[in-house]
Structure formats: C-alpha cells, structure tokens
Amino acid sequence: MDSTNHVNSNKITINDVADALGVSKTTVSRAISGKGRIGNETRTRVLNYISEHNYSPNVIAKGLATSRTYNIGFVIPGDYRIIDIPFFQKCLFSISETASELDYDVIVSTINGNDISHLERLITNHKVDGIILARTVENDPSIRYLLENHVPFVTLGTTDEEGVVQIDNDHFNACVELTSLLLLKGITNLGLIGGSKNHVVNHKRYDGYIKAHEKLDRTVNYENIYLDVNNMAGIDRAVDDLLEHGVHCIICMDDSICHHVLNKLSRDHMLVPQDVKIASFYDSALMEINSISNTAITSIKFDIQEMGSTACQTLINLSEGREVKPIQLLG
Amino acid sequence: MDSTNHVNSNKITINDVADALGVSKTTVSRAISGKGRIGNETRTRVLNYISEHNYSPNVIAKGLATSRTYNIGFVIPGDYRIIDIPFFQKCLFSISETASELDYDVIVSTINGNDISHLERLITNHKVDGIILARTVENDPSIRYLLENHVPFVTLGTTDEEGVVQIDNDHFNACVELTSLLLLKGITNLGLIGGSKNHVVNHKRYDGYIKAHEKLDRTVNYENIYLDVNNMAGIDRAVDDLLEHGVHCIICMDDSICHHVLNKLSRDHMLVPQDVKIASFYDSALMEINSISNTAITSIKFDIQEMGSTACQTLINLSEGREVKPIQLLG
DNA sequence: CATTAAAGAGCAACCGATTGCGCATTTGAA
DNA sequence: TTCAAATGCGCAATCGGTTGCTCTTTAATG
Numbered sequence: 001m002d003s004t005n006h007v008n009s010n011k012i013t014i015n016d017v018a019d020a021l022g023v024s025k026t027t028v029s030r031a032i033s034g035k036g037r038i039g040n041e042t043r044t045r046v047l048n049y050i051s052e053h054n055y056s057p058n059v060i061a062k063g064l065a066t067s068r069t070y071n072i073g074f075v076i077p078g079d080y081r082i083i084d085i086p087f088f089q090k091c092l093f094s095i096s097e098t099a100s101e102l103d104y105d106v107i108v109s110t111i112n113g114n115d116i117s118h119l120e121r122l123i124t125n126h127k128v129d130g131i132i133l134a135r136t137v138e139n140d141p142s143i144r145y146l147l148e149n150h151v152p153f154v155t156l157g158t159t160d161e162e163g164v165v166q167i168d169n170d171h172f173n174a175c176v177e178l179t180s181l182l183l184l185k186g187i188t189n190l191g192l193i194g195g196s197k198n199h200v201v202n203h204k205r206y207d208g209y210i211k212a213h214e215k216l217d218r219t220v221n222y223e224n225i226y227l228d229v230n231n232m233a234g235i236d237r238a239v240d241d242l243l244e245h246g247v248h249c250i251i252c253m254d255d256s257i258c259h260h261v262l263n264k265l266s267r268d269h270m271l272v273p274q275d276v277k278i279a280s281f282y283d284s285a286l287m288e289i290n291s292i293s294n295t296a297i298t299s300i301k302f303d304i305q306e307m308g309s310t311a312c313q314t315l316i317n318l319s320e321g322r323e324v325k326p327i328q329l330l331g
Numbered sequence: 332m333d334s335t336n337h338v339n340s341n342k343i344t345i346n347d348v349a350d351a352l353g354v355s356k357t358t359v360s361r362a363i364s365g366k367g368r369i370g371n372e373t374r375t376r377v378l379n380y381i382s383e384h385n386y387s388p389n390v391i392a393k394g395l396a397t398s399r400t401y402n403i404g405f406v407i408p409g410d411y412r413i414i415d416i417p418f419f420q421k422c423l424f425s426i427s428e429t430a431s432e433l434d435y436d437v438i439v440s441t442i443n444g445n446d447i448s449h450l451e452r453l454i455t456n457h458k459v460d461g462i463i464l465a466r467t468v469e470n471d472p473s474i475r476y477l478l479e480n481h482v483p484f485v486t487l488g489t490t491d492e493e494g495v496v497q498i499d500n501d502h503f504n505a506c507v508e509l510t511s512l513l514l515l516k517g518i519t520n521l522g523l524i525g526g527s528k529n530h531v532v533n534h535k536r537y538d539g540y541i542k543a544h545e546k547l548d549r550t551v552n553y554e555n556i557y558l559d560v561n562n563m564a565g566i567d568r569a570v571d572d573l574l575e576h577g578v579h580c581i582i583c584m585d586d587s588i589c590h591h592v593l594n595k596l597s598r599d600h601m602l603v604p605q606d607v608k609i610a611s612f613y614d615s616a617l618m619e620i621n622s623i624s625n626t627a628i629t630s631i632k633f634d635i636q637e638m639g640s641t642a643c644q645t646l647i648n649l650s651e652g653r654e655v656k657p658i659q660l661l662g
Numbered sequence: 663c664a665t666t667a668a669a670g671a672g673c674a675a676c677c678g679a680t681t682g683c684g685c686a687t688t689t690g691a692a
Numbered sequence: 693t694t695c696a697a698a699t700g701c702g703c704a705a706t707c708g709g710t711t712g713c714t715c716t717t718t719a720a721t722g
Contacts, residue, residue, distance in 0.1 A: 125390040
C-alpha cells in the first residue's frame with residue numbers, strides 16, 4: 001500500500017494541461033469556466049485535451065481562490081426520535097441527488113439540543129457554502145448564529161424568524177384537505193390530538209382544521225381538541241377521553257402521535273378502522289410500519305423528495321447570489 | 332442581505348495573527364500544529380492570542396498545502412430497501428459524531444446500482460481523504476475503483492476482496508449464539524431462511540448455524556434450510572413448506588426476510604410466538620416496527636454505533652498513514 | 663490609409679495555509 | 693575560553709487554481 005495514502009496524489013494539474021498545450025494556465029482556466037476573453041479555436045483545443053486526458057480541476061484550490069467549497073451542510077437534530085428517522089433520510093437522499101447534479105456535495109452535521117458546536121465548526125472551518133437547516137423549533141440558537149454570521153441558509157420547515165428562507169409543505173392546506181375529506185365522508189364526532197406547540201407546523205395544521213370546518217359550515221367541537229400533547233401519558237389520556245366522548249375519528253397532528261395512538265388502541269384491543277378511524281400526515285415511516293400492522297388509516301402524503309430538492313436548489317441559488325423566493329410552500 | 336454571500340468573508344487569517352504579534356506566519360503555524368521548532372514562551376503567546384480573538388485556520392488553505400480535506404466520504408446504496416434505512420442513518424450519526432471529535436466532517440454520497448459516478452466525482456474532485464463504503468455486494472465496481480486509485484477506504488460489512496480493510500459485526504458468532512440459544516431452550520425442528528448468496532454476511536450466518544449444531548452435538552435438518560431466497564414469493568413458499576414440515580421456529584437470516592415472514596404469517600392468521608417462533612438479527616427498523624405489531628421475536632442485537640465509530644476511527648488512521656488491523660469483527 | 667476599438671492571450675499577484683532551508687543566538691561540553 | 697550542537701525564528705517557495713491588468717494582434721470605422 002502507498003505509504004503516503006494521499007487520494008489521487010498523481011493527478012494532473014492545470015499547469016500540466018497548460019504546458020502540454022503551450023498556453024498559459026489563465027487560458028485553460030478560461031476555457032473551463034467560460035468566463036473571460038478566449039478564442040473559439042483555443043477553447044475547443046483546451047476542452048478536447050481536457051476530456052481526452054480527463055483532467056478535472058482541484059476543487060480545493062478553486063475553493064481557496066474563490067472562497068467557495070462547493071459543499072452544502074445538511075444539519076439535522078441529533079436528538080431525534082426513532083419515528084422521525086426516515087424523513088431525514090429521504091430528505092438527505094433527495095438533497096444529495098440534486099446537489100450532485102449541480103456539482104455540489106453534502107456534509108451532514110447534527111445539533112444536539114442547544115449545543116450548536118458542530119454547526120459552528122462547520123462554518124468557522126469554511127467547510128460549506130451554505131446550510132440546509134432541518135430543524136425548526138422556536139427560538140433556535142442555530143438560526144440566530146447563522147443570521148449573525150451571514151451564512152446563506154434555508155430551513156426545511158416553517159419558522160417564525162424574520163428574513164429566513166423557508167421551504168415547507170403546505171401544512172395548512174394539507175390539513176384543510178384531510179379534515180374536509182373526513183367531514184365530507186360523513187364522519188361525525190371528529191377528535192384532534194396536537195403535538196408540541198413549539199413546532200410551528202402544529203399551529204398551521206390546527207388552523208387548517210378550523211378552516212375546513214368553516215368552509216363546510218360545520219361547528220368545531222372544541223371539547224375534542226387536545227393541543228400541546230407531547231408525551232405518551234398525555235396521549236393515552238387524550239385517547240381515553242376522546243373515546244369516552246364517543247369520537248368516531250381521531251386526527252393526529254403528526255406521525256409520532258399517530259404512532260402512539262395506534263399503540264394505545266392496540267393495547268386496548270380497539271380495532272382500526274372498525275372501532276375508531278385514525279387520520280394523520282404521512283411524513284415518516286408510518287406507512288411502512290402499517291404494512292406490517294395492517295392498520296388502515298387515512299393520511300395525506302407529502303412529497304419529501306420535492307422538498308429536499310427544492311431546498312437544495314434554493315440554497316445554491318442563494319449562496320451564489322441569485323434572487324430566491326423567501327417562502328416556498330409545496331404540494 | 333449581503334450581496335456577496337460568502338461565508339465568513341471577514342474572518343481573520345494567519346497573517347493577521349502574525350502581524351498583530353509581530354511574528355512570522357511560520358511561527359503561528361508551528362504554534363498551532365505543535366510541529367517544528369518554536370520557543371515555549373512564543374507558543375503560549377500565540378496560542379493565547381488565538382483563543383482570545385478566536386482565530387481558526389482556514390481548512391481549505393490547509394488542505395491545499397497538505398493535500399488533505401479533513402472530510403471523509405460515507406457511501407451508501409441509493410437503491411435501498413425501505414427496511415434498511417435506519418441502519419444507514421444510525422451508522423451516519425455515529426460516524427458523524429466520531430468524525431467531529433477528530434475534526435473531520437462527513438460527506439454522504441450514493442451508489443445507484445452499478446453507477447459509481449457520484450463516487451468518482453467525490454474522488455476526482457478531491458472532496459475527501461477516504462471512504463467508508465457501506466455496501467458489500469460481491470464484485471462491487473466501487474471497490475475496484477477505490478483500489479485502482481489508491482483511495483484509502485474501509486468497508487462497513489464483510490467482503491471477499493483481497494487487501495480491503497473491513498469493519499463488521501461478527502455474524503458468524505452472532506448466529507452461533509442465536510442458534511445455540513434456541514437449541515438450548517429445547518426448541519426442536521428449527522427452520523432457516525437465508526437471503527441472497529451475493530451478500531457475504533449470509534454465508535457467515537449459515538456457517539454459524541451449522542457450527543452451533545456441531546458444538547451442541549445436534550444434527551442439522553438440511554431439509555428445513557432454504558438458502559438464497561430473495562423475493563417475496565420465495566419467502567412465502569419457504570414459510571409454507573416449513574410449516575408443513577412441522578417447524579417450531581424459523582430463523583431469518585436478515586431483517587428483510589424477517590419482515591416478510593411476519594407479514595406472511597399475519598396473512599395466514601398465525602400467531603407469533605404462540606404458533607411459531609421467529610428469530611432474527613436486529614440491525615434495522617424491525618424492533619421499532621415490533622413495538623406496534625406487538626410481535627415477540629427472538630433476536631440478536633448489534634451495536635451499530637460501535638460499528639460506525641470504529642469504521643470512522645479506522646479510516647482516519649488509515650488515511651493519515653497509521654497502521655490498522657485489516658479485519659475487525661465487533662460484538 | 664490612419665485611427666481606434668475589440669479580441670485573444672499571458673503576466674503576476676493572490677487566496678491562506680505548510681515546510682525545507684538558512685541564519686542568528688543560546689547552550690553545553692571540552 | 694572556544695567551538696560545535698541545539699534551539700528559535702523567518703524567508704520564500706509551494707499547493708492549484710482565479711482574475712485584474714497589460715500587451716499584441718486583428719477588425720472596423722471614417
């Protein structure tokens with residue numbers, strides 16, 4: 001084995017190309033970038049040589065000269081709940097694919113609670129040109145850090161912070177749609193269990209729930225709405241209450257809740273959808289899990305792939321100085 | 332918004348530090364790296380200044396000078412099966428954490444089938460110092476590519492290729508353990524369903540199954556062993572056959588198979604473990620899924636975290652020219 | 663034909679670090 | 693006291709690109 005172990009230590013450089021063609025490296029650089037003044041004939045001569053000897057520029061050197069890395073950071077919570085994993089994975093695949101097409105790469109980093117040291121390292125070490133932040137809790141220290149340091153970034157999900165570029169699914173309309181669907185199906189006695197009020201998404205969905213009732217001229221049964229439920233005991237209690245109130249269908253504001261609700265019903269030997277219907281939003285592993293538990297639930301599906309790819313595109317536009325739409329709602 | 336959008340465009344450089352202290356940048360560099368000749372007093376003076384003004388070196392520039400990027404590539408299949416997702420995610424978290432501690436970052440890239448273009452781009456663009464390859468199919472073109480280009484890499488999983496540094500769980504002994512456990516429990520009529528013979532792991536586990544019988548002086552019932560089963564129809568057939576043979580317990584060689592077997596049994600209204608016991612290896616989402624389906628299976632759990640962290644450590648050692656053990660079996 | 667603008671190509675500085683080599687000073691041994 | 697070795701530090705080249713500026717050649721204009 002090579003004792004130095006340097007990747008591609010014998011690669012040809014721009015100087016080799018220039019020497020071989022009897023031109024200056026300026027010319028080679030211009031042929032590649034397409035910028036600056038260069039004759040047509042010379043350009044093709046250089047380009048041909050390059051593809052024949054398959055030279056490719058050293059991105060590190062390029063980065064030093066241009067202050068760019070052609071890397072983007074994908075930052076996800078390190079304190080994830082198991083149920084959420086596939087969401088990030090799918091985002092990652094989609095972001096990575098889009099980045100590749102644009103000749104970028106993706107560095108993954110995590111935030112553990114309020115410890116944003118990994119993120120800081122990424123920025124101070126000049127490792128990335130921008131960040132896709134896949135965590136939107138309120139009052140996020142990472143958002144403040146990124147703003148203060150003028151780091152180009154977009155969030156995957158909605159946040160209340162001013163002047164932040166956001167990519168998200170249209171949770172409001174999705175919930176209007178889901179709720180309307182159920183109401184129009186003639187299902188009476190709807191119940192709702194909502195997640196942590198720290199996540200803006202829960203507000204949006206709640207608003208959608210109300211809006212659907214308004215549009216269809218139904219009255220909202222506020223007694224059967226349980227908000228800010230964020231632990232298993234709370235969910236158990238909410239389910240007990242709702243069943244006691246004779247609810248026919250429970251809308252879960254996120255998959256984690258749905259997961260626990262199904263679990264609770266299973267413990268109580270209640271059948272879904274025979275005894276009680278369940279509705280939720282498909283942005284996690286829930287559907288795959290369902291293929292085993294054979295539980296039929298009503299759900300709205302998100303196009304996570306589109307979300308990731310849009311986020312990636314937008315971030316690169318942003319970091320390259322192009323104009324971007326500050327808030328993009330998908331689906 | 333800043334029109335240039337360069338990350339940290341106003342950061343202080345080694346020259347600023349040198350000027351402020353009236354020393355040369357050589358001295359500053361030496362104070363940081365600890366290499367080269369430098370006086371104690373000067374070193375602490377530099378170090379103090381650095382931490383006060385929290386200067387941190389530009390990794391890009393450092394990379395250009397040293398031919399290193401302080402990035403490692405984590406390469407995973409793009410054509411994943413849903414069931415496998417959490418495995419990679421857990422690896423990624425663990426690798427990322429370990430890398431951070433050693434001041435490295437992780438770039439994630441995918442291989443789609445035999446298309447290794449993303450991997451090639453990663454290498455030719457000098458984006459990484461080495462690769463953790465989380466795909467071990469036989470005759471993998473990526474392994475050949477990495478060997479030919481003298482790229483330091485380790486595989487996550489066992490491969491038959493010569494001279495490849497491999498990190499894996501000890502599948503052989505894990506299967507010896509699992510099988511022995513079942514045999515000693517007094518379970519008679521064991522059945523086995525094995526996955527694709529392209530994956531070396533399946534051979535190891537099969538060997539372990541046989542070995543356990545030998546050690547305990549039991550006879551292997553070869554009639555109840557179904558190898559190289561790699562589609563749902565095959566699994567259905569194997570299960571039918573095994574049940575007909577009066578098997579009391581089915582050992583599944585991987586989680587994907589286990590997943591389908593459970594599904595099949597559910598369709599047939601067979602109860603686990605009352606009607607038939609199921610044993611498998613826990614290296615995927617199966618356990619989380621089970622928390623819903625309430626199916627009790629016997630399983631051996633792997634420490635994926637240790638695997639990721641060992642792989643990361645080993646790769647960095649390798650790429651920095653240190654000696655590493657070529658094959659490391661964990662657990 | 664003279665004058666000027668435009669086009670093509672190269673020089674050399676620069677990005678921010680590392681590092682081999684050389685010079686001066688200190689240290690220690692004879 | 694003297695000379696060699698060790699120590700402390702800096703110069704300048706280097707890594708592999710980009711880019712402002714200059715020079716030369718060509719084309720266009722009156």
